[in-house]
Amino acid sequence: MPKIVHFEINADDIERAKGFYEKVFDWKIEKWEGGEYWVIQAGEEGEDGINGGLQKREEPADQIFNYISVSSVEDAKSKVEKFGGTIASPKITVPGVGYFYMFNDTEGNKLGIMQEDENAK
Numbered sequence: 001m002p003k004i005v006h007f008e009i010n011a012d013d014i015e016r017a018k019g020f021y022e023k024v025f026d027w028k029i030e031k032w033e034g035g036e037y038w039v040i041q042a043g044e045e046g047e048d049g050i051n052g053g054l055q056k057r058e059e060p061a062d063q064i065f066n067y068i069s070v071s072s073v074e075d076a077k078s079k080v081e082k083f084g085g086t087i088a089s090p091k092i093t094v095p096g097v098g099y100f101y102m103f104n105d106t107e108g109n110k111l112g113i114m115q116e117d118e119n120a121k
Contacts (some may be wrong), residue, residue: 002076006067006114007040007052014038017054029054034095065102067112073099076113080105093120 011017018038021027028041038054070076077087080103088110089102100114 002068002070002113004066005050005069006112007050008065008067008112009040009052009054010057010062010064011054012057014054014056021054062110065110065112067100067114070113070115073101073113073115076115077101077103080113095121 009017009021018029021040022029025042029038030041031037032039032053036056040052040054042051043049068076073091077091080087080101084106086104087101088104092100092102094100096118098114098116098118098120100112102110102112104110
């Protein structure tokens with residue numbers, strides 16, 4: 001069953017947000033080698049919960065995104081559209097990570113569907 005596997009926090013000021021989350025929650029936040037993105041370790045390995053990321057806000061309405069793991073982003077994309085949601089991005093490939101689409105549900109919430117594939121290029 002698909003479940004939420006990753007979150008992203010959008011920030012106007014990356015350093016300010018990074019400092020906030022590190023000080024308040026003791027999260028470990030490090031710049032990702034693949035670009036302008038910071039990986040959040042929100043707990044120790046084996047603890048309940050998920051990890052996430054920190055990124056520059058692209059649109060004023062962007063808040064926190066949750067990503068749902070699916071076996072096929074194309075199948076999930078079709079279901080989103082069939083049942084009243086809208087696709088909000090082109091298919092995005094993150095090399096070595098996988099593929100995803102952003103979508104809006106029937107209530108206007110923006111989420112992501114993600115197919116993990118370490119061979120993605």
